[in-house]
Amino acid sequence: DGGITQSPKYLFRKEGQNVTLSCEQNLNHDAMYWYRQDPGQGLRLIYYSQIVNDFQKGDIAEGYSVSREKKESFPLTVTSAQKNPTAFYLCASRRQGAVTEAFFGQGTRLTVV
Amino acid sequence: GQSLEQPSEVTAVEGAIVQINCTYQTSGFYGLSWYQQHDGGAPTFLSYNGLDGLEETGRFSSFLSRSDSYGYLLLQELQMKDSASYFCAVRGFSNTDKLIFGTGTRLQVFP
Numbered sequence: 001d002g003g004i005t006q007s008p009k010y011l012f013r014k015e016g017q018n019v020t021l022s023c024e025q026n027l028n029h030d031a032m033y034w035y036r037q038d039p040g041q042g043l044r045l046i047y048y049s050q051i052v053n054d055f056q057k058g059d060i061a062e063g064y065s066v067s068r069e070k071k072e073s074f075p076l077t078v079t080s081a082q083k084n085p086t087a088f089y090l091c092a093s094r095r096q097g098a099v100t101e102a103f104f105g106q107g108t109r110l111t112v113v
Numbered sequence: 114g115q116s117l118e119q120p121s122e123v124t125a126v127e128g129a130i131v132q133i134n135c136t137y138q139t140s141g142f143y144g145l146s147w148y149q150q151h152d153g154g155a156p157t158f159l160s161y162n163g164l165d166g167l168e169e170t171g172r173f174s175s176f177l178s179r180s181d182s183y184g185y186l187l188l189q190e191l192q193m194k195d196s197a198s199y200f201c202a203v204r205g206f207s208n209t210d211k212l213i214f215g216t217g218t219r220l221q222v223f224p
Contacts, residue, residue, distance in 0.1 A: 031210040042200060043156070043214040050210045059213070090155065094212070101146070102202075102212060104155035 002027045006091050006105035012113050013078070013085070021076045021108045023091035029103070030096040032074035036060060037088045037107075046089075049074055050096065078110065086112045115139035117201050117215035124221045125191050133186045133218045135201035142203040145177045145184045148214070151197045159186070159199075188220070196222045 035043040045058030063082025144163040148156040162177035201215040
């Protein structure tokens with residue numbers, strides 16, 4: 001079955017540590033996205049990538065970093081510079097040129113302890 | 114900047130019709146989409162408007178007016194399972210794949 005997978009589902013981090021969230025898709029999609037969602041809030045764009053080896057900052061990129069070395073993978077690193085990292089993180093992908101349907105992973109809930 | 118505003122919450126009873134509005138302060142996008150998200154789950158795609166006008170998909174319809182910077186999602190024959198958050202989204206600024214979402218509307222359906 002094709003889909004988009006995020007791991008882990010729950011993640012706990014100590015203050016001051018970097019942590020990497022995984023996002024893998026086997027849909028052969030070119031575009032991939034990372035969003036942050038706080039309780040009762042909308043989805044805010046962190047980074048997006050339109051093609052391998054290229055990515056662009058979204059609206060809240062500070063304290064985050066990404067890479068896109070393979071088409072299938074778009075990991076997100078939450079660095080110690082992110083002052084309030086506790087949130088629900090969602091990864092999405094979509095086929096370029098398509099009517100704008102994005103497919104989402106099941107999310108990673110990150111908690112700083 | 115680019116922003117899409119939605120009412121924070123809407124309530125309705127089973128069988129009723131509800132309209133969720135989306136007003137935006139942006140331009141140059143390809144179309145307006147709607148997504149549904151149940152608590153703790155992933156957003157799923159509902160509908161897309163590339164052109165002005167009404168698109169109908171079963172119980173759900175969506176409308177876009179670029180001249181009014183406005184769109185809405187219409188849900189008919191509401192069911193309890195429709196209780197969820199609904200987000201509008203736009204894509205394609207400056208010919209990119211940037212995809213941004215609205216503030217979200219939480220719909221509660223009561224018996």
